[in-house]
Amino acid sequence: MSKTFRDWEPDQVWLLPPSLQDLVPAGHVGHFVRDTVRDGLDLGAILGSYSEERGYPPYHPGMMVALLLYAYSQGVYSSRRIARGCEERFDFAAVTGMQRPDFRTISDFRKRHSQALQGLFVQVLRLCREAGLVKLGHVTLDGTKIKANASKHKAMSYARMVEAEPKLTAEVAGWLKTAGQVDGAEDRQHGAERRGDETPVWVANKQRRLEKLREAKAALEAEAQAAAAEKPGERGKNPPGTPPGKAQRNFTDPQSRIMKTKDGFIQGFNAQAAVDATAQIIVAETLSNQASDCPHLVALVEQITTNLEAVPEQVSADAGYCSEDNLAALEPRNIDAHIATGRQKHGAAAPQARPAQPQSRGAAMAAKLCAAGREGPYRLRKQVVEPVFGQIKQARGFRQFLRRGLAAVRSEWSLICAVHNLLKLAAARPLQPKMVATA
Numbered sequence: 404m405s406k407t408f409r410d411w412e413p414d415q416v417w418l419l420p421p422s423l424q425d426l427v428p429a430g431h432v433g434h435f436v437r438d439t440v441r442d443g444l445d446l447g448a449i450l451g452s453y454s455e456e457r458g459y460p461p462y463h464p465g466m467m468v469a470l471l472l473y474a475y476s477q478g479v480y481s482s483r484r485i486a487r488g489c490e491e492r493f494d495f496a497a498v499t500g501m502q503r504p505d506f507r508t509i510s511d512f513r514k515r516h517s518q519a520l521q522g523l524f525v526q527v528l529r530l531c532r533e534a535g536l537v538k539l540g541h542v543t544l545d546g547t548k549i550k551a552n553a554s555k556h557k558a559m560s561y562a563r564m565v566e567a568e569p570k571l572t573a574e575v576a577g578w579l580k581t582a583g584q585v586d587g588a589e590d591r592q593h594g595a596e597r598r599g600d601e602t603p604v605w606v607a608n609k610q611r612r613l614e615k616l617r618e619a620k621a622a623l624e625a626e627a628q629a630a631a632a633e634k635p636g637e638r639g640k641n642p643p644g645t646p647p648g649k650a651q652r653n654f655t656d657p658q659s660r661i662m663k664t665k666d667g668f669i670q671g672f673n674a675q676a677a678v679d680a681t682a683q684i685i686v687a688e689t690l691s692n693q694a695s696d697c698p699h700l701v702a703l704v705e706q707i708t709t710n711l712e713a714v715p716e717q718v719s720a721d722a723g724y725c726s727e728d729n730l731a732a733l734e735p736r737n738i739d740a741h742i743a744t745g746r747q748k749h750g751a752a753a754p755q756a757r758p759a760q761p762q763s764r765g766a767a768m769a770a771k772l773c774a775a776g777r778e779g780p781y782r783l784r785k786q787v788v789e790p791v792f793g794q795i796k797q798a799r800g801f802r803q804f805l806r807r808g809l810a811a812v813r814s815e816w817s818l819i820c821a822v823h824n825l826l827k828l829a830a831a832r833p834l835q836p837k838m839v840a841t842a
Contacts, residue, residue, distance in 0.1 A: 427497040433473055435829045437498045440469040444526050448519040462504050467512045471520070473498045475822040478800040482510040517810070521817040524688065525710050527824045531684045532711060536831055541680040541780060542715040544703055544724060545788040546696045547796070548671050550803040551659035551812070555670035656807040660692045672804065674816050677703045678788045679715075682827055685791065686710060688820040690813045696723035701732045714738060719784040722746055730764040741781040744769040795823060 427433055440446075449464045473495070474485045486506040488495040504512075513520070531537050653659050653670055662671050673694055677687035687706035689699060700720060708714055714736055722743040733740045744765050772781055795801050801819055804812045 423497045423500070426493040431494065431497065432476065432826070432829050433494040433497045436473040436476065436825065437469045439530070439825065439828075440465055440472065443530055444468070444523060446519075448522060449516050452516070452519075462502060462508065462512075464512075464516075466499055466502060467504065467509070468520070468523070469498050470495070470504070470509070471513060471818070472523075472822055472825060475801075475818060476799070476826055478798075480801065480805055482506040482513070485509050514806075514811075517814040521814040524685075524817045524821040524824075527821045527828070528684065528686060528710055531682075531824050531828050534828055534831060536682040536684050536827060537679050537686060537711065538681040539679060539686070539707070539711065539713050539715040541717040541719065541783055541787070542677050542686060542707065543680065543784045543788040544675070544677050544696075544700060544718065544720040545784075545792070546673050546675045546699065546723070547792045548662045548664045548669060548694075549674050549796075549801075549816075550669050550671045551653075551656045552804050552807050553653050553655035553659050553670050555653075555661055555668060658692055658809040658812075659807075660694065662694045672809075672812055672816075673699075675699045675703060676788065676791060676820060677707055678791050680783055680787045682831060683787060683791050684824050684827055685820045686715075688817060690809075690816045692809060696721075697726050697729065700724045700729045704733070704736065704738070717741065717780050719781050719787075721784065725765060725768070727764050730768060739780070740768070741772060741775070741779065741784075742768055743772065743781065791823065795819060 446465055446468060449468065453461070453464070470485065470489070474480070474488060477488075477494075479485055479488055483506040485495075486504065486509055489499055489503045528537070656670070659670050659672060661668055662673065673691055673696070675689045675691070675696070676685050678684065679686050687703045687710060689702060689706065691699065693699075704715070704718065715738060717739040718733065719741040720743070722745050725742045725744050730740065730742065772779060775781065799822075804815055806812055806815050
């Protein structure tokens with residue numbers, strides 16, 4: 404007697420349409436994200452931008468926001484991959500209600516509402532606070548370098564620009580002259596549909612390269628002049644208002660910068676986060692093209708106060724944030740700071756202090772960390788903030804920005820941080836399945 408198997412009939416048509424609850428189990432994070440957007444977030448800034456009554460009705464902005472948040476939570480960031488998920492994955496269907504926006508619609512929505520999407524971070528953060536996940540007892544600051552949507556090989560130094568500009572100018576001028584002399588031959592080559600005197604593609608490309616080079620060179624000079632105006636009379640290796648020869652500008656994303664990481668140099672941005680120790684909730688975030696972490700400490704602390712209307716009791720950070728000005732800025736805020744004054748050697752009880760004036764705040768901080776020893780609050784720094792970057796970059800695979808330009812990338816980072824907090828909220832407060840009314 405042969406074994407009996409269950410029927411397998413892929414071509415069988417369903418007599419009744421399935422429910423989303425049948426396709427995706429109750430309590431799934433997709434249901435949580437969808438219902439949080441519908442019931443917990445204020446989308447007035449997005450909804451208010453739709454005032455035109457004519458035309459075919461667009462997709463509901465709430466559905467689009469939920470789709471973006473859920474896709475990011477699953478490590479899907481490309482608009483094409485998100486659109487494919489709407490067609491192929493049940494969990495995406497549970498979020499969209501079986502709707503299938505194409506990739507261009509998703510991309511345009513993300514660009515159009517960039518500023519409003521950035522504001523979702525604070526709303527999700529306050530939901531986390533209401534759920535008891537934020538205490539502000541200890542907050543840790545850190546930064547991570549993330550690749551820009553540009554290759555570091557598309558950057559050129561100011562010295563090379565100065566050298567290449569006259570050569571490229573002469574080359575383009577020579578090609579234009581040659582192109583003018585062979586108009587007749589090009590006319591016969593291209594036929595009657597074209598004049599034959601259009602600029603050849605190979606010349607146009609060189610012209611565009613020359614234009615971009617001049618734009619980048621002018622931008623570097625403008626930055627140098629602005630820096631010289633801020634510090635008049637300061638003498639350096641270069642004439643006032645002249646960029647150093649090693650100053651670089653990227654042609655693909657001019658606002659990104661070459662930054663050093665433990666794995667080498669990348670073309671990228673410096674993403675910052677302040678993380679609460681209670682449940683690893685990001686309570687403040689920012690992003691810049693400055694490689695140094697030091698300028699961001701005060702801004703992050705002020706953002707915490709703005710976001711949550713409260714000041715953290717303790718703040719810890721590595722040596723990249725240590726400066727006399729930063730330590731002085733924390734004193735009037737009554738924040739118990741634990742900021743390393745140097746790198747910690749393996750096996751050492753506390754970070755090794757950099758040389759400092761005996762009466763300086765840096766020296767006092769070094770003594771404070773040394774007195775606290777291994778059990779001091781500074782020990783929380785690594786175990787609070789670094790796992791957050793690991794979850795974002797390793798678990799959810801976010802290692803490179805999709806968009807270009809500082810404003811667009813800031814919006815993207817803010818959305819990434821909002822999704823991180825949303826997942827923490829989902830794990831701490833699982834969604835109860837809703838009762839479906841029957842007729």
